[in-house]
Amino acid sequence: VKKVVAVSLGVLTAIGGFVDIGDLVANAEVGARFGFSLAWVVVVGVIGICLFAEMAGRVAAVSTRPVFDLVRERLGARAALANLVASSFVNFLTLAAEVAGIALALQLATSVSYLLWIPFTALAVWLVIWRVRFETMERIFGLAGLSLVAFAVAFWRLGPDWGSVIHAATHPVVPSGEGHPTYLFFAVSLFGAAMTPYEVFFFSSGAVEEGWTPRDLNVNRANVLVGFPLGGFLSLAIMGTTALVLAPRHIGVANLAQVALPSVLALGKVGLAFLLVGFFAATFGAALETSLSSGYIISQFFGWQWGKRVRPVDAPRFHAVVLISVVLATMLVLTSIDPIKVTEYSLVLSALALPLTYFPILVIANDPDYMGERTNSRLGNALASVFLVVVLVASAAAIPLMIATKAGQ
């Protein structure tokens, strides 16, 4: 049991980071439009986030300081400020989408409009951050999010032709009726979703909150190797269900109810109940991660006292940033802006901001002043360098592809 509990930070980070509202809809949409031909992006994204999250966790465990704190110190205020502005903006949009996502999950359970749920969900997010212990929070939402495994069960129950599935996933082609730019736009969006910056900020700050030391490097590896591949597995399962049921009927995915539809047909009301719990937990977990990440990076940049464990009276500015983030995000979604669109755009902007997050992590993970003998291995650096090129290409292509395809239309 202790070993299961030890990886709960990784599970929460991955459930919240990999299968938040944006990923739920993006993976379902990709499955319905492109079948299995973009599954490779999820695999590439999982490898990339494992590589850099392991570095971020190792940096936190060895230096006992979170990554963003060190970015400012090592690369200077100007580079850190660019990172801060880009990451805060992406965080804000993602938080808005997650608050709406919780409300959308409640709407599916009750048929009461999501707009009426939003104030209550925002209040609940803030109350959990304020009152619930960090470990309790990560265990409840990380483990409840595991009920999204219902997607994998549904995929199996739908009886796929495994040979065709594997062939389609390993021999990707652009489906007829879809252009190459649209295919690439969704590839960049999925990659941005897999490597969203808040995941590493939350993971490394969470490691400091949990008091990791060099003795916890195995826990770090276990968190990374269990949590993120699990998130990727769930992403593929979501993609698979819509590829099997919605794609043959030419159904485009535009809302959360459609994401659940193939699994509902396969598993009935029990499956729906599992999915609703999973939607709620995953979006709630992501809302906690993004709001805390906003507090973490802003406080770490300005050198303020920070931490969920620290009482509001001792870290007033950290707690104020978290509260203001939740309030502003709530105000944005209460304008009745389409939350699904907000999150889709946040994925693209996330892809744009990736180099600002991952390049500094690589620099610090190679600095012996911080890492001592725990710097990256040659193999790790070689892989990370390849990924940095991929990250740069995705970042450069994100906006031109969005304009060329009218955001994937």
Place this chain on the structure above:
Amino acid sequence: VALAAALGACVGPARTSQSYTKKASHSVQDTRSAVETARLAVDAADGDRATGPYLSVLLGQAEEEASSVQTTFDSVQPPNEASDRLRDDVDGLLGEAVSDLGDLRIAARRGDTGGIAEKRAALADLSRRLSELEDRLG
């Protein structure tokens, strides 16, 4: 974000018959997606595989989607008289879809599974006609 939202939301004018036909084809395609969603919802309701609130939301959103497509299509100015005829054909079918999806949403909110099941044949026929029109438009 504003730029992206504008990109996603804007409906450009149709200056030629060709571009008007393309917009018509996209509208028919999107409406067929909503109708096919409703057909799966009927399957789920018929087998008692989904809860009332879920079906109500799913069908309400399918209706909203179809209605939004129709409103957007209707706002495009047809470039010539030949396009007027196309507009009538497409608009008639889109209107029928919105009406059928509205009936389903009402039945779902009343918990009337019999009323939902009754629409099965009508939806299949509507989907077939939308598909034929989509093929004709290319």
